[in-house]
Amino acid sequence: MTLAERNQKHNWHPYTQHKTAQRPIAIVKGEGALLWDEDGKEYIDAIASWWVNPYGHSNPVIADAIYKQLTTLEHVLFGGFTHEPAVELSEKLIAVLPANQNKLFYSDNGSTSVEIAIKVSMQYFFNKGVKKTKIIAFEDAFHGDTFGAMAASGISFFMEAFKDSLIEVVRIPVPTAGNEELSLKTLKDLAVTNEFAAFIFEPLVQGAAGMVMYEAEVLDKLIAICKENQVFTIADEVMTGFGKTGKNFACDYLTEMPDMMCISKALTGGAIPMAITSFTQEIFDGFYDDDINKALFHGHTFTANPTGCAAALASLQLLQSDEMQANIARVNKSHLVFESKIKQHPKVVTTRVLGVIFALEIKTENAESYYGTFRNKLYNFFIENGVILRPVGNIVYILPPYVMTDTQLTKTYNLIERALNTF
Secondary structure, eight states: OOHHHHHHHHOOOTTOOTTTSOOOOOEEEEEBTEEEETTOOEEEETTHHHHTOTTOBTOHHHHHHHHHHHTTOSOOOSSSOOOHHHHHHHHHHHHHSOTTEEEEEEESSHHHHHHHHHHHHHHHHHHTTOOOOEEEEETTOOOOSSHHHHHHOOOGGGTGGGGGGSOOEEEEOOOOTTOHHHHHHHHHHHHTTTOEEEEEEOSSEETTTTSEEOOHHHHHHHHHHHHHTTOEEEEEOTTTTTTTTSSSSGGGGOSSOOSEEEEOGGGGTTSSOOEEEEEEHHHHHTTOSSOGGGSOOOOOTTTTOHHHHHHHHHHHHHHTSHHHHHHHHHHHHHHHHHHHHHTTSTTEEEEEEETTEEEEEEOOSSOOOTTOHHHHHHHHHHHHTTEEOOOBTTEEEEOOOTTOOHHHHHHHHHHHHHHHHHO
């Protein structure tokens, strides 16, 4: 029995309708931007396995750091205890996060990092005797699958079964070109009501919506409105963090700084699940009290896991290396060259590039659903030809490992062009 056949017996996969989906591919090895299945077929991982492997699969620097940590201290509870990897990681992250960030809360994935930010924003006001129980978010946002994060998300079919069980979230238009003033006005009208604890956003790029992009200048204005009206701002950098946009964080393009940031995915280079929610000192002080009931009663068994912290330290070292920064610039330049060529294709509606992120929208006769027939044809075409790309409806995007070679990038571009000429 093959590995793929054995998998079918017990495993329930994410975002999968098992009755109609094809059998998952069994991967047995990864190196750099490449993966190999159990039959020896090679795939280019052009989306860094859901955006978590920017330094490539089986990176030896991260692997060595994990090994050394495992032979010293694999795990210790973070309730009442601490350890060197967590202290060192906090010091190094604070040095590269926006200057107003001062406290870090560890968890284990992007959704929980968002969940913590939402809980903190509400409890901060509760601790002060103020009732603010609503959240502002963008249309078509995606922030995760736990209940608070799901409520903040705007892709309706992800939350349809739970919509009557969620916190109240009011949505504003994404400030894409031409929508800036409407977005600003809508936010201001909500913020002045004094009913909202926080405004959560994916800075500059909405990933799951299809790499929808907007400018830093308008986000600065949105954050400023929130500051004027005592509405906390939460930057969800789970996707955009650690170099994806060309800077360490998308918030590095801003002049206004968010009150909270959510980071995960590339935090450990794809090696170990880990997430962090960062906060200003002001927010932390809202929980610092003689009253035990004003503490943040939230935790995870693997909070600040030493092995995960060691992986994150190695990943941060890689990100800050001259070699990796040169790779980010190289991939961006390559994307721009491809964009200049492909945007004239008659089947291309729009293209967009930021950092290592490239996206194009394909012209279709009918509105294309998120997991519709056209999308599935594209996905299967890419997989058959040895490139892992996961289109969002009729939007194809590339978000590769920074170590992806020029040859691998060219193969990916050529395959997208073939898809345009095929479908």
